[in-house]
Structures are given as structure tokens and as C-alpha cells.
Amino acid sequence: MKKYLGLFLALLLMACSSDEKPAVSFYYWKTIYSLSAFEKQQLKENQVSKLYLRYFDIALKDRVAIPLMPIRFQEKVDDFTVVPVVYIKNEVMLDPEIQVAALAQRTLSMIDKINEVNRISVEEIQIDCDWTLKSREQFMAYIEALRRETTLKISATIRLHQIKYHRETGVPNVDRGVLMYYNMGRIDSDDLNSIYDAQTASKYIKSAAHYPLALDVALPIFGWGVHLRNHKVVGLIPKITDKQLQRDVKTQALGKHRFEVTEDIIAYGTYLRAGDQIKMEAVTKADLQEMVSELRKQLQVVPREIIYYDLDSINLKTYSDEKEFYKKINSGF
Incomplete structure (x- = not known):
């Protein structure tokens, strides 16, 4: 009897855990907060209750770390739980003269000012910084300084x-981490997708099972064109699709998602010369399903939420032919 009771309890626990699917959240990465009707419809359809809003960047200017491009609100954000995100360039943490305690105070003061002006109440802030071995000590000290200055929860990418x-x-x-499961490779002229490549991901993600911090996950829904000249990267053309490129620029296909410009033109704010190549990189529905499948195998605990980067009509329309798309992707956990 005890044997069967134990088996029943185990099955019951498995059934309960299978119902705990990650919530759908989004990053909002524009300097002006204003949602289109389409964006609002997608948020409602996928039962989104939380938005991670980029409040401002911190970068060096004349060797001083200052906040740049703060967000402005053209409408209220009352329908959502807001998590302010501060993007800090690694150059800040590499500066040996940076005073992390003062920087932490300025960070929190700027967040408070934005919240006060817009009557926003928050319980969490998120710090986004791709720190390295060389900037590790400064970044960790900055996080500790934030801890001393605020009672808010802190998460980090x-x-x-x-x-x-x-x-x-x-x-x-920090209280939680957010695994940025994208931008995995070098932006180059080769045929690899720098946003997502399963083989590249597999070299890293197996270590997640031993990471000593609770993790949520950020997944990509954006794409771009890699502008190449003489097999060297000139720059990125954000938020365009194959169809847009072929409509706006005279090209010939060189293969799957790679095009050669056949006539000089100024498009998307850049000069495209005949002979230049555009390598299109994007994330398909199948890619997102594959990501979730692999993460399910490697993460010890089901994430609390999946945060999609980023909330923009251009990105959303790629997947909008399927109702409740992001909820369905999350259900793969």
C-alpha cells in the first residue's frame, strides 16, 4: 500500500508541476512609451500583465557615467506591472575611476524621478550589463551598492x-537572473545566424543546470539585415524582413535569406551600393519551439516567466497569424 501511495503522490506532483507554465512578458525598448492598437491586442490575447521597460542607458561621456535617452510616457501604463530596466554599457564598469556607490545612488534617483513624474509604482528593477572578467569586480560592487540603497527586488540579465x-x-x-537566450554568435559574413544557432547554444546551455541563481528566460522575436561589403560587416539594418528588402531595394537572391544589391540606393538610413550583400537574420516559430524544448531539458526549474524581446508591431506581426502564439510557445515548458 505504501508503495502505491508513493507512486500516486509522485504522479500527482508531476501533474501539478506540468501546469505551472511560464507567464508571458515583454521587453519594451523604445524611448517613447506608446502602444499601438495592434500591440495592445497582442498583449491582451496572450494575457500579459508585466512589461520590462528600458528606462535609460548609462554610458561614459567625458569619462563620466551619465544616464542617456530616458523613456518618456505618452500614455499611462496602469494596466501592467512595470519593471524598470537600466542598460549599462560595459565601458562604464571597465573605467577604473568609476565610483560605484555614487553610480548606484544616481541610478536609483533617476528611476525614482521617472516613476514620480509618471505616477508609477514598482517593486523590482533590472540591470542589463554584459560584464566581463575585467569588469567583474566593479559590476559586482555596483550591485552590492544598489542592495544597500534600496529595498526593491533586483534582477539582472x-x-x-x-x-x-x-x-x-x-x-x-540579485534576486533573480534573466537568461538572455539570443545573440549567440559573432555578426559576420558567414551563413550562421548570430541571433540564434542551436549548435552554438548547445555549447553553453548545459551549464545552466549548475547555475546558482533562479533564472527566468528572455527569447528573441526580432530580426535584422547584416549589411556586407566585400565580405565585411558594414552595419545592421534593424527590423526588416526578406519581403520588405525585396520590395524596397533591387536585389537578386544568392541563397536562403541572402541577397545582393543590384542598384545603388539610400534605404533604411544607409547607403547600399551595387554588389553589397544583405544577410537576413531572424527567428522562426520553429526556432522558438526548439529553444523552449532545449531549455526544458537543461533548466532545473521551470522559469517564472519568459520575456520576449522586444515589443514592437514589426516584430509581433511575424507571428500574428497564430492566435495566442506566445502562450503556446510557453506551454512547451
């Missing part, structure tokens, strides 16, 4: 290299 080499790069003293 975690890159794949920081997962695999966490003993070397360190683990920040």
Missing part, C-alpha cells in the same frame, strides 16, 4: 558565457 563560466565571471547578488 545573464548571458550564455556568464552561465558557462560563472566561476570566473561571477554571479551577481
